[in-house]
Amino acid sequence: MDISEILEKVDHTLLAQTATWDEIRSLCDDGIKYRTASVCIPACFVRQARAYVGDRLAICTVIGFPNGYSTTAVKVFETADAVKNGADEIDMVINIGWVKDRRWDELLGEIRAVKAACGERILKVIIETCLLTEDEKVKLCQIVSASGADYIKTSTGFAGGGATREDVALFAANVAPHVKIKAAGGIGSLEDAEAFIRLGASRLGTSRIVKLVKNTAADKSTC
Numbered sequence: 001m002d003i004s005e006i007l008e009k010v011d012h013t014l015l016a017q018t019a020t021w022d023e024i025r026s027l028c029d030d031g032i033k034y035r036t037a038s039v040c041i042p043a044c045f046v047r048q049a050r051a052y053v054g055d056r057l058a059i060c061t062v063i064g065f066p067n068g069y070s071t072t073a074v075k076v077f078e079t080a081d082a083v084k085n086g087a088d089e090i091d092m093v094i095n096i097g098w099v100k101d102r103r104w105d106e107l108l109g110e111i112r113a114v115k116a117a118c119g120e121r122i123l124k125v126i127i128e129t130c131l132l133t134e135d136e137k138v139k140l141c142q143i144v145s146a147s148g149a150d151y152i153k154t155s156t157g158f159a160g161g162g163a164t165r166e167d168v169a170l171f172a173a174n175v176a177p178h179v180k181i182k183a184a185g186g187i188g189s190l191e192d193a194e195a196f197i198r199l200g201a202s203r204l205g206t207s208r209i210v211k212l213v214k215n216t217a218a219d220k221s222t223c
Helices: 003-007 021-034 043-053 072-085 096-100 104-118 134-147 165-174 190-199 209-221
Strands: 010-013 038-041 059-063 089-093 122-126 151-153 180-184 203-206
Touching: 003 190, 003 209, 010 021, 010 180, 010 209, 021 038, 021 043, 021 209, 038 043, 038 089, 043 059, 043 072, 059 072, 072 089, 072 104, 089 104, 096 104, 096 134, 104 122, 104 134, 134 151, 134 165, 151 203, 165 180, 165 190, 190 203, 190 209
Parallel strands: 010 038, 010 203, 038 059, 059 089, 089 122, 122 151, 151 180, 180 203
Antiparallel strands: none
């Protein structure tokens, strides 16, 4: 698979608590240079990043991150604020406690409410697979499919586990045809990236792929 095919599916990500504007600006520069699908950044930087990149790059941010247990009203407000500040894409975290309590209608209602606040922007729903049983994952594939969301996403990367090949394959087998898949968390190599794409992922949430490409280019320039 050509490297450009991988990069165009990457949400180039920096969500560390210590992230600074200089680091976010560098992330945006790399996103533009390597033509990534977007940069995924904390909400507090969205307005600044939008002003910096203009229309050269999509801006993604996270809602209810990383634990997902904000109220629905707070998630809707966060989403509306992010859109107002210039976000093109929203990655929301579901309420995992509601999954464990089997509060399926409330989960569906929350995703629909956030989608309404997104308008025409892309919504990705993070279900945090490492905390779920297989039956819960399948049920959430059904809920996300019914919600109007655009993507189902594996992980925040903050809960002790990330994307696995098994989970991406499970998503591919259980979501409706209109729902795309984002693998995120722990994607550390081009081989990983290619494997997830072949299994059905349309997006990859990672901070490492662009770094690998840059390091490879640097190595070649010194030869």
